[in-house]
Every structure is written in structure tokens, then in C-alpha cells.
Amino acid sequence: MQRxxxxxxxxxxxxxxxxxxxxxxxxxxxxxxxxGKRENQTLIAMVPHAxxxxxxxxxxxxxxxxxxxxxxxxxxxxxxxxxxxxxLWSEGSWDIPGASVPIDTELASALLAASPLITSDTAAxxxxxxxxVILPFLMRMNLATTIVPIAISAHIFDDIQSVGQAIGQxxxxxxxxxxxxxxxxxxxxxxxDEAKAKDSLALEAxxxxxxxxxxxxxxxxxxxxxxxxxxxxxxxAAKELGASKGELVAYATSGEVSGDFxxxxxxxxxxxx
Numbered sequence: 001m002q003r004x005x006x007x008x009x010x011x012x013x014x015x016x017x018x019x020x021x022x023x024x025x026x027x028x029x030x031x032x033x034x035x036g037k038r039e040n041q042t043l044i045a046m047v048p049h050a051x052x053x054x055x056x057x058x059x060x061x062x063x064x065x066x067x068x069x070x071x072x073x074x075x076x077x078x079x080x081x082x083x084x085x086x087x088l089w090s091e092g093s094w095d096i097p098g099a100s101v102p103i104d105t106e107l108a109s110a111l112l113a114a115s116p117l118i119t120s121d122t123a124a125x126x127x128x129x130x131x132x133v134i135l136p137f138l139m140r141m142n143l144a145t146t147i148v149p150i151a152i153s154a155h156i157f158d159d160i161q162s163v164g165q166a167i168g169q170x171x172x173x174x175x176x177x178x179x180x181x182x183x184x185x186x187x188x189x190x191x192x193d194e195a196k197a198k199d200s201l202a203l204e205a206x207x208x209x210x211x212x213x214x215x216x217x218x219x220x221x222x223x224x225x226x227x228x229x230x231x232x233x234x235x236x237a238a239k240e241l242g243a244s245k246g247e248l249v250a251y252a253t254s255g256e257v258s259g260d261f262x263x264x265x266x267x268x269x270x271x272x273x
Contacts (some may be wrong), residue, residue, distance in 0.1 A: 001092035001122060007129040008097050011051045012136060016098025023140045026056045030064020030249070040273040042066040043238045046182040046206065046231055047137075048267035049076070049130040054257050055185070055267040058250045062269025063137050065249055068179040070144045071104050073111075073171065075230035076130035076183035078153035083124025085154035086163055088112060090120040094147065096135045104146035107174060111148060114170035117163050124151040130183040130227070138181070152230045157215055164211065164233040168240025182234045184227020186266030192255040195266040198223045199251065206270050207246035211235035238272050246272045 008014040013022060045066045048055035078087070090108040093100045111118055125131070131149045138145045154160055171178045186202065187195035202223050205213035211232045218228045225231075235243075249269040255261035 003089070003092065003094045003125065005096055005132055006127055007132060011129060011133050014097050019097050019136055020140060022052060022056065023060065023136050026052070026060020027064040027137065027140060029057060029061040033061070033065055040067060041177060042068050042179050042271055042273060043241050043243050044180045044182060044234050044272035046184055046268065046270040047134060048185045048269070049133045049183045050185055050254070050265060050267065054254045054265070058252050058267040058269045059134065059137060062249045062271060063141060066271055068141065069177040070142060070146065071107055071176055071178045072138060072145055072147045073107065073167070073178055073180045074131045074134065074147055074149040074183070075180060075234050076128070076149070076151055077226045077230055078124050078128060078151040079130065079226065080124070080127045081153070082127070083151065084119045084121040085152070085159070086118045087121035087124035087151045088118050089122055089125050089149045094132065094135060094149070096132070096139065099139045101135050101139060102146050104148050107178060108148045110170045110174055111167060115163050115166035117159055118150065124153070125149060134181060134183055152233055154229060160215070160229060160233050161211070161236050164236025165240055167233065168237035171237065172241055180234050180237060182227060182231045184225060184231050186225050186268050188224040188226070188265050189263050192253050192261040192264045195253050195264050199266045199268060202228070203248055203251070203268055203270065206231060206235070207248055209235055209239060209243055209246050209272065243272050246270055
């Protein structure tokens with residue numbers, strides 16, 4: 001099954017030439033910093049998914065510093081409320097302007113077999129933007145990229161832990177190396193200073209590789225981090241894969257672009273090795 005883009009021309013440029021030029025510029029921010037220094041495989045990259053004018057620099061800097069494998073497991077939030085709780089798109093491809101990104105059916109099958117909570121479902125993805133906006137970056141980094149997208153809306157911690165651990169075990173046993181890319185924005189529609197303070201609490205748990213801490217601190221402090229569920233899932237997977245450290249690569253808010261510091265959205269980039 002082929003998925004057509006739903007936010008091309010809104011969140012990012014629909015013209016392939018202009019889109020690639022813009023993405024190259026954002027990725028260059030991270031590549032200059034990396035300068036060959038990051039050799040370990042990136043287990044998780046957490047990046048934002050807003051319009052590129054707001055979050056493209058954070059996403060590009062983070063992915064430009066990453067060391068991703070050809071095969072990418074994408075974990076994102078479900079903004080639409082449609083579809084299953086752990087909804088995996090299992091076959092076909094996802095189109096973006098100028099390219100088509102194939103689904104890795106072998107990895108998809110392994111993940112579906114790993115947990116009964118993971119189900120083959122396209123409804124959760126059809127109007128969802130959170131994973132789509134990352135694909136132009138992944139394709140500019142590596143044309144051989146294949147993906148398995150999962151949209152997560154489950155709110156029960158035990159289920160998230162179970163699925164995250166199952167994902168980690170399946171990826172560890174898979175016959176090719178896999179990197180995980182998690183899509184998440186941070187605080188929504190509060191002041192710049194409040195967003196920075198609240199987001200720092202969540203990001204501390206992420207960098208400490210503490211999935212329970214992340215899940216709890218977001219709820220206890222009313223942090224509107226839309227990707228807390230996929231990131232909690234991803235951290236459990238990363239721990240199964242032997243993750244040793246997390247690094248906050250970049251943080252910004254929409255106010256730094258719009259000039260409106262009263263109502264912002266926060267964006268963060270994190271790498272886990």
C-alpha cells in the first residue's frame with residue numbers, strides 16, 4: 001500500500017528541488033558539529049515534527065549528528081485518534097516529494113510477531129503528520145533507507161513497557177542493524193520561559209534513559225510533550241539494546257522564529273547511543 005504525503009506544501013516545501021536544498025541546509029548544521037566525531041551506532045534519535053520554519057533546524061542538527069543505520073524504525077504519536085494503539089504500517093511505501101521510501105517488510109513482520117499489542121493498521125497513519133515530516137531528512141541522508149512506521153496512542157504504562165521491551169528484543173535479534181527515530185514536539189502554547197523550564201524536566205529523564213521517569217514527570221508536571229508515549233516506548237527498547245548514554249543536541253522554541261514568546265511550542269533533539 002502506498003501512502004501519499006498529507007502535509008507537503010504546508011509543513012515543508014512540495015517542490016523536490018527546494019525541499020532538498022532546505023533539508024541539506026538543516027542537516028549541515030549537525031554535520032559541521034559532528035565532524036567525524038560520532039562513530040557509535042545511534043540507537044535512538046528523537047526529533048521534532050513541526051513546520052520546517054520552526055523545527056527544521058533542530059531536526060536537521062540532530063539527524064546531521066546521528067549515525068543511523070539503513071533500516072529505521074519510526075515511532076510517533078497519534079494526533080488524529082484514529083486506528084490502533086500500536087499501529088504498524090506493514091507494507092508498501094511512503095511517498096514524499098521526489099522520492100518513495102519503502103517499508104521494510106521483514107522488520108515489520110518481526111515486530112508484529114514480537115508482541116500481540118502491535119497490530120498492522122494504516123488508519124492511524126493516514127492523516128498523521130508526525131512521521132512523514134522526518135522522511136525528507138532520512139532520504140537526504142541515505143537513499144537506501146527503509147522504514148517501519150508505528151503510531152502510538154496507548155496510555156497504559158505496563159503496555160508501553162511490554163511493547164518497548166519486545167521491540168528491543170526483536171531489533172536485537174534481527175539480522176540487520178536497526179536505528180530508531182522517535183518523533184516528538186515538547187511543550188505546547190505556554191510562554192517561552194515556562195516551556196524551557198518544563199521541558200528541561202522531561203529531557204533530563206530522556207537523557208538519563210529513564211522511561212518510567214519520563215512517563216511520570218510529564219504527567220506530574222502537565223507537560224504537553226506529544227511524543228511522550230513513543231519516546232517512553234523507545235527508551236525501553238534502547239535499554240534492551242544496551243544503550244549507555246543520551247545527549248541533548250538542540251533545543252529551541254517557536255518564539256525564536258515567530259517573535260511571539262507568550263505562546264510557543266518547544267522542540268528538542270536527542271541522540272541515544
